[in-house]
Amino acid sequence: MHSKPTVLIAAPNLATCLQLERAFKQSNYHAVTTHHEAELSKQIQHCVQRACVFILHYQYYQNLAQPLRHSQPLLLLVDSASAELIDILPNPTSDFVLSQAAPIEIITRLEILLRRCSQAAPSNLVQPNSPMTASYQALALTGAEHALLELLAQHPNTVLSKEYLCSHGLQRTYTPGERSIDVHISRIRQKLTDALGQTSPIKSVRNRGYIYSPPHEPINKPTHK
Template sequence: MEQNREAWRVLIVEDDERLAELTKEFLEKNDLVVSLETYGGHAVERIKNEKPDLVVLDLMLPGEDGLSICRRVRPFYNGPILMLTARTDDLDQVLGLEMGADDYMSKPVRPRVLLARIRALLRRVSENQSAAPVEPAPTDSARLTFNDLVIDRSMREAWLNDASIDLTSAEFDLLWLLASNAGRVLSREEIFTALRGIEYDGQDRSIDVRVSRIRPKVGDDPVHPRRIKTVRSKGYLFVKEA
């Protein structure tokens, strides 16, 4: 975590007031500034007005559900969104990630695991901020070119046939990781650890969902990918000459 800055601000949107208060108390003991919102119908305005560094967002909420909130705030809110749900359906996780969530946890949530996920997401924000100067000057090491695809780490942008690609922060991080290791198979464990700083639990599907979203954006065929290939039982391979 970055030392010379004000404490990170977290907004928890959770209708279970007791759970929200207990979570708030635990996180504040670990140097986070936490505010609460128990009504989903107020969440979008709270996020817009307060601009928290990170949002912990429950899926099932009164007034407006977490998926709708996530979809509505993404056009103006670039901070990490960690989604929570008491349901175990994989479809919820897929939909949450497609709506723009950065991470996903199933209830009941262990406080220390939640804290680890939050810290990993905030660490990524801190690293991205320090790695992106106001007027970045691309260098060979910060820019990768694969025929019609160009990826620039310092600008955190990518282009396909000279057209800018619309990528979320999490999608860019994954694309850069794969592309900078072009020609090498990366396991889900390696990807998960590199991007989140925590061990892969063998069940999280967020990496698979993001790969499926990135493929069409970089001109790949989702059914028969040629650029980002799935290597059965091993992981993903970014092909140098696709």
């Protein structure tokens, strides 16, 4: 019996599928792959009722006749040209990674996503008995959002640059001019505002990055990263 979940991998390129299948099997996952879009629906019907996770090319996901369950962990493979077009991920248990990423990076991102799916909220945001705990648990963060919020919360009252957030939160190199960090932070801020019923504790610092100031705590002079 496999100790890790079954992973269904679907991408247009056969070489990519085989490379990922080999890498996941070496990491003790049971991997099922397909590069034929016509076979994907049948594979999904077989896997969707089981404890499976999905790694799908964004092109395939867009064409799915049957949507995945809301709680099904999903990692989308996107091309660099389309990465910033994903303004709304399918569900709170989804995330995306560049399709050109190395297999080890894709495995790492999936494992981060699975850990995030099993957690209600970053543990260091509030004290265990804080009345805000329930509000944070209702955030329904994606994997990337959880990682960024946790990173900001680990450095309260400190300005973190987009480069730092990208490399330490998303585990990849920041490309000057890209908007992915801004999109993620915008979603997090809206979720925090809705959950807490007050202005988001994450603020934008022009030309420098973002800062997390814990609610009801004074803002000290920030340290730059």
